[in-house]
Amino acid sequence: MDAAGWIDRARQVADILAADAVERDRAGAAPRTEVGLLKASGLVTLLGPTQHGGGGQTWDTAYRVIREVARGDGSIGQLLGYHYLWAWAARLVATEEQISAVEELATSTNAFFGGAVNPRDADLTIHDEGDTLVYNGRKSFSTGGVISDLTVLEGVIEGSETHVFAIVPTEQQGIRFAHDWDNLGQRLTESGSVEIKDVRVDWASAAGFVDKQFQPLVYNTLNVPAIQLVFANFYLGIAQGALERAAAYTRENSRAWPYGGDDKGRATEEWYILEGYGELQSKLWADEALLDAVGAEISEVLHAPREQLTERRRGEIAVRIAAAKARIVDDGLDVATKVFELTGARASASAVGLDIFWRNLRTHSLHDPVPYKRREVGRYALLGEIPEPTWYT
Template identity: 55%
Template sequence: MASNIVVPQAPSTSDPAVYQEYESKWTTYPTDAQGWLQRAKEVADVLSVDAAAREKANKSPRAEVALLKHSGLLKLLGPKKYGGGEQPWSVGYKAIREVAKGDGSIGMLLGYHLLWSRTAHVVGNDEQAERFQELIISNNYFVGGAVNPRDNDLKITYDDEKITYNGFKNFTTGAAVSDLIVLEGAIHDRPEEHIFAIVPTAQAGITFNYNWDNIGLRLTESGSGKIENISAPWADALGWDPVTKKPDPAVLGIPFPSLLLPTIQLVFSNFYLGIAIGALETAKKYTTTSTRAWPFGGDNKEKATDEFYILQNYGNWFAHLRAAETLADKAGDEADRIYAAYQNNRAALTPQERGDWAEWVASVKVVTTDTGLRVTAGVFEVTGSRATASKVGLDRFFRDIRTHTLHDPVAYKNRELGRYVLLGEIPEPTWYT
């Protein structure tokens, strides 16, 4: 009998050989924060050259992930003893922002990787954190995830030796081009209990539908995936005791693991910010080289750069982006302070301190969303009708930021901040706060 089962086929992929020269060019990694941010800028410069064309082609971004690997940016937060950069989160956030200036999709992939690569440090025990850092950093692995909270949880069954995941996720950003994938699920007979695990991606039972064909962030491989009978030993159940088969209260019974949520929310805001800055920089090049002054206004100018409305818009956007960057840097510095103070003393982190940082992060989310959408939509007003040509590619910035700012409604961040400032309430930790 003929089978009616259709196995999803991988789309055409970008060729990693395109960026092969950078493997030999970047033979050593930077040694300080300034060097790492310069490396991120170099990556952005490479990506920006043909970002519009690559986005249209919508190929699976294996070449772009290879470029990130060559650059060393995947190792930026990892310990030096395994070959990492040992930089704090503030530098990671700025690197995400820098790469996103050149290509929002790849800035997003870098951001998600940095979060997932540190998952065991937040929700795991010390042994797990160390073991997974050695695995990820020493092998220069790229990490994706299948943890979309809006879907039903993956269902976990278990026996004495292992836990086993089954289920479906609509969004699996970066997972289809990853070496490792972060899974999260709920135990079938105790659905209030959740377990994270990190497993190899290339194994039977993990299939991707390659159906990410959205208007923006087209090179993030954020389509759906199916998880069938994927197992991990109890020793890899992050934050769980492999003997008692229960969550370790010293790891998961405290506020510290919930830092994972503001940490990734700040990832989002930094690539929003990078995309918006990239839009302004791209528009600036176009305005100064191609935009013409308007000859029918009664106050005719020789050059577009003399037009009052053009100068006013650029100045206003620049001011708001500067303010957004300063706010994002403040929240990043606070991330450094919290992780430095409590990574080795997790039980000392209070709900109030966690909540205060979450509201710095919420503030950044509101400001980068509002400013990013306004800048990326507005750049056409200062470039002119010819700038809407497909070859210019200015539209990609708006499409990218519009796509991800729908991830979770910014209205709820405004409400959250309202309760914080008006009533002194800190947010209850959820999958989105």
């Protein structure tokens, strides 16, 4: 199947999810059925090697797929986007042998990934027992962990500054989820806390280490710009879903305002409603064009030989992604708010469910402060400086 076919399949999945998104959001059950749908559709292994049954697609396509799924359900779009990033974790930091083993395992078993890697918490501690590493600690966020098959762990070896990534089976006694995710939006992402207790990993599975030594590449730092663009794409999908849902409501239910001195027979004839939808659609088309452009840029380097990436190129891509993210946060929240003005008072009823889009976008857009993204862009525009790689840049 080509890229267009995968995007169309994602669109079909989104339509299924959209049909009962509001009801599932209220129920708040772990999204096992939804992840099962993603697995059955083949979207989970979109980036996996074809020789193991994967889609063999690029990140350029993956970003568009995330966007489409989020149009139907923002929570599931986020889960899929995080899964793609964690499934790519081995390729980001591991050795070639480790990459092959992880990709074969994950693709052939249709595995879904979660991650316990929240940098705002204290690092997990790692005790080196010689041939084995033992992880312990707690993370306050572990998106998708509850419904995952594999979990990405990251910690620091005791008495050192050595960070070690490892991929482990989720179903084990040492990984204990608190089931305490109870937020305004993105309610089905299972982003609650997790306790890691005596999870053992062979040194041979420590990602990127050979003889207990890690050889860094600039490519290792692509995890942050890659996932920041994941964010931007499911934000866009949520905003697109809001506009589509509102437009359907206006066509089917909204009534023209009869007291303005310019009476119309239908709400769809009201000039201010037409102007409002035109403004919001124009913003989202512009955001889509920017996201597609930067998606193509980072996809090119994600699929290129890892040794080729320079610090300058990495920084330029990160700045462009920062700009795209800042733009869609502003425009997406504008869309999710103004759709109420275009649909009317009755559209605020809980049964209509227009609030889900604002709640979802507002919740996750607080992940890291957008003003810092604008500052990164400003320093680049004014001084030609690229951001230093951190857990958030």
